[in-house]
Amino acid sequence: MMKLYEKWRYALLCIGTLGLVFLFLQFHFNLFELPYFWDELGVYSRAAIHLYEHGPGILPSALPDELSRGHPILIPFLFSLVFKLFGCKVVVARLFAAFIFIVGMVFLYRIFFIKVKPSQAFLFTTLIAIQPCFLSQSVLLLPEMPLMVASMMALFYFLKGNYVGLTFSLVLALFIKESAIILPLVIYLVDLLNQKFKLRNAFFILVIPFGLIGSYFAIQYYQRGYVFYPLHTSLMKFDWYHIEERWLEFYYFVFESQGRYYLIFIWPIVFLLINMKSVFTKIKFTELRKISNDSNKLFVFCCLFILAGAGFSSLNYILGRYLIYIILFVYLGLIVVFNLNTKWRILNYFFLIYLAVSGLWYIQKTSYTDVDFSYVDHVKSCEKAIDYLNVQSNSYKKVAMGFPFNVCNWNSLSGYYKQLYFQQKDLKDSTEMINDFYVFTFPGNMDDTIKYKGYLKLHKQIKSGYAFVNIYTNK
Numbered sequence: 001m002m003k004l005y006e007k008w009r010y011a012l013l014c015i016g017t018l019g020l021v022f023l024f025l026q027f028h029f030n031l032f033e034l035p036y037f038w039d040e041l042g043v044y045s046r047a048a049i050h051l052y053e054h055g056p057g058i059l060p061s062a063l064p065d066e067l068s069r070g071h072p073i074l075i076p077f078l079f080s081l082v083f084k085l086f087g088c089k090v091v092v093a094r095l096f097a098a099f100i101f102i103v104g105m106v107f108l109y110r111i112f113f114i115k116v117k118p119s120q121a122f123l124f125t126t127l128i129a130i131q132p133c134f135l136s137q138s139v140l141l142l143p144e145m146p147l148m149v150a151s152m153m154a155l156f157y158f159l160k161g162n163y164v165g166l167t168f169s170l171v172l173a174l175f176i177k178e179s180a181i182i183l184p185l186v187i188y189l190v191d192l193l194n195q196k197f198k199l200r201n202a203f204f205i206l207v208i209p210f211g212l213i214g215s216y217f218a219i220q221y222y223q224r225g226y227v228f229y230p231l232h233t234s235l236m237k238f239d240w241y242h243i244e245e246r247w248l249e250f251y252y253f254v255f256e257s258q259g260r261y262y263l264i265f266i267w268p269i270v271f272l273l274i275n276m277k278s279v280f281t282k283i284k285f286t287e288l289r290k291i292s293n294d295s296n297k298l299f300v301f302c303c304l305f306i307l308a309g310a311g312f313s314s315l316n317y318i319l320g321r322y323l324i325y326i327i328l329f330v331y332l333g334l335i336v337v338f339n340l341n342t343k344w345r346i347l348n349y350f351f352l353i354y355l356a357v358s359g360l361w362y363i364q365k366t367s368y369t370d371v372d373f374s375y376v377d378h379v380k381s382c383e384k385a386i387d388y389l390n391v392q393s394n395s396y397k398k399v400a401m402g403f404p405f406n407v408c409n410w411n412s413l414s415g416y417y418k419q420l421y422f423q424q425k426d427l428k429d430s431t432e433m434i435n436d437f438y439v440f441t442f443p444g445n446m447d448d449t450i451k452y453k454g455y456l457k458l459h460k461q462i463k464s465g466y467a468f469v470n471i472y473t474n475k
Contacts, residue, residue: 004421009118010109010118010119010122010167011109011110011113011120011122012107012338013122014105014106014109014122014125014126014129015102015105015106016397017122017126018101018102018355020106020253020471021129021130021135021294021475022098022139023137025135025136025373028306029373030092031094031139032091032098032139033090033091033415034090034094034376034379034415035090035379035382035383035408035414035415035416036090036093036141037224037375037379037382037404038370038375038378038404039142039370039376040140040141040142040370040406041070041103041205041404041408041414042141042404043157043405044075044076044141044142045069045093045141045393045413045414046410047063047067047068047076047466048075048076048079048080048083048141049080049083049411050063050076050080050091051063051076051077051079052080052083052084052088053088053315054361056077056080056081056084057077058073058074058075058077058201059223060073060216060219060220060223060224061224062077063076063222064301065224070217070220070224070226070228071143071177071178072174072175072176072178072213073303074172074175074176075141075142075143075146075176078096078200079093079096079141079193079216081415082096088095088413089413089427090413090414090415090416091162093141094139095139095144097138097139097140097141098138098139100145100146100149101129101134101137101138101139101145101149102155103149104145104148104152105125105128105129106148107152107156107256107334108125108129108152108328109121111152111155111156111332111428112124112125112157112335113122113300114159114160115298116315120264123352124280124335127216127352127355127356127359128328128331128335128355129170129387130256130356130359130360130361131331131358131359132258132357132362132363132364132371132372132373133258133321133371133372134148134258134324134327134328135359135363135373136170136370136371136372136373136375137321137324137371139339140273140370141295142321142370143176143177144177144321144322144324144325145324146176147173147176147177147180147325148324148325150169150170150172150173150176151166151169151173151180151183151325151328151329151376152328153168153169153172154169154170154173154183154184154187155187155298155301156164156169157169158190158301159267159297159298160189163200163201163204163205164204166204166205166316167204167205167209169211170183170184170187170205170208170209171209174210174212174213175207175212175213175216175359176473177318178228179248179312179322179325181312181323182305182308182312183305184205184206184209184210185308186204186207186301186305186308187205187301188201188202188218189304189373190206190297190300190301190304191202191205191236193300194268194297195277201317203352207366215364219297223474229404237315238315243314246313246314246316246318247310247313247314248310249277249311249313249318249472250314250318250323251310251379252307253320253327253371254306254309254322254323254330255330256309256327257320258358258362259354259358259361259362260327260330262354263331263334263355263358264330264334265349265475273474275379286393287367290344297332298332298333299336299337301329302329302330302332302333302336303328303333305329306329306330306333307325309323310324311411313326320369320370320371321371322363324371332341347448355372359362362409364376366465366466367466368443368466370372374465374466377464378441378443378464378467379439379467380464380465380467381441381462381463381467381468382404382405382408382416382441383416383467384462384464385405385439385462385469385471386408386409386416386417386443387417388460389422389437389439389471390417390419390420390421390463391421392421392440394421394422395421395422395423397423397437398422398423398425398434398435398438399422399423399424399425399435399436399437399438399439400425400426400427400428400435400437400439401424401425401427401436401438401439401440402426402427402440403444403445403446404445405439405440405441405469406424406426406427406445409424422436422437426444429472431437433455433456433474435474436454436473437459437470437471437472438456438471438473439470440469440470440471440472441467441468441469441470441474442467442468442469442470443467446470449470450470452472454475455474456472456473456474456475457472457473457474457475458470458471459472459473460469
């Protein structure tokens with residue numbers, strides 16, 4: 001037992017450290033009781049609640065199209081099971097999402113532990129975990145963080161040569177979200193570079209994962225009449241204008257946003273100039289077919305995965321959170337290079353300090369996104385507006401609203417109220433002003449107020465940081 005503790009003590013320290021981080025976030029943001037919002041509110045939480053109320057299912061027919069959006073439904077299925085066990089509450093979803101994130105960080109620690117000291121593995125893991133794009137997603141009922149966790153699991157089992165664990169992780173990733181398609185392809189390419197073709201490896205890495213996910217989409221075609229959701233396929237663009245536009249979005253968020261510009265471009269240039277001989281000795285770029293060395297295999301995987309992610313993202317509609325499973329390997333690749341610096345250790349310390357500072361500096365900015373904690377102000381402004389309107393004196397009053405505010409009022413399980421008193425109405429571009437209140441939000445549909453110019457007067461503005469909700473009445 002003592003030997004097991006000695007082996008895992010730094011992993012346990014990682015878990016304890018993340019626990020303290022979550023306690024701080026709960027104290028600062030009330031994070032675990034924060035209601036669902038935006039896509040989480042409109043799609044994924046509703047999907048999990050639907051499965052909770054109507055019975056868990058894993059096949060496409062278990063959810064209506066507007067809730068599954070054609071994605072594999074593993075994540076809503078898992079959350080619905082947790083709801084069955086612990087109750088359908090926001091705090092349960094937040095805690096389960098945090099548990100998934102912590103599992104992912106343990107696997108990240110184990111990846112580092114393959115090649116560095118346990119204390120270094122702990123330090124690297126903690127500094128990556130506190131980066132805003134990861135931490136902000138860590139408690140949300142969305143598929144992107146679980147996809148990142150499954151990707152880490154797959155890489156770990158690949159580096160360890162555990163092909164059963166690798167296959168399980170690849171299947172898990174593909175059943176979380178279709179964008180995992182690049183993961184087995186890159187792993188198999190690295191495997192080919194590492195050794196000659198082996199039918200067994202191809203079977204575990206490609207045949208089983210793609211066979212299972214292919215069967216799922218065949219069932220979806222039979223049950224739903226489509227393989228991939230038509231809305232998503234319509235967003236794929238192959239003309240150069242859209243490819244360039246999405247490449248620039250990818251480039252900015254992956255390589256420049258949240259301080260990564262300095263990590264990726266400035267620090268490596270200084271490092272290479274000072275320590276070039278060590279880099280080219282330990283990572284032998286000219287011997288790609290001999291990458292059995294763990295450092296080489298890990299670094300080559302990170303490089304190829306980022307390239308594959310760039311290509312995939314340039315053809316598809318992307319948001320910042322879609323890219324976090326790629327950004328993880330940017331940090332991982334940087335730290336592989338960082339660990340080679342044995343001559344100028346002062347650079348190492350600057351690198352680590354910068355990681356820590358950037359994690360704190362970019363934790364909450366003043367514009368809406370779900371890849372830092374700026375979404376908290378948006379949610380709180382909507383919460384306060386609902387609290388203001390949802391009083392007994394407003395019973396039977398009509399409140400017109402649009403997205404995202406309207407979704408907050410669809411179900412009491414979304415976390416915004418226990419009992420709804422007013423009547424919810426949809427906003428329409430109409431001069432028949434028959435409602436008692438009209439609600440517009442920023443971020444959200446504030447621009448739509450122009451359609452009602454001359455018909456409304458401001459009754460109440462409710463703010464939280466940069467975010468606000470305007471409540472209007474008829475003139």
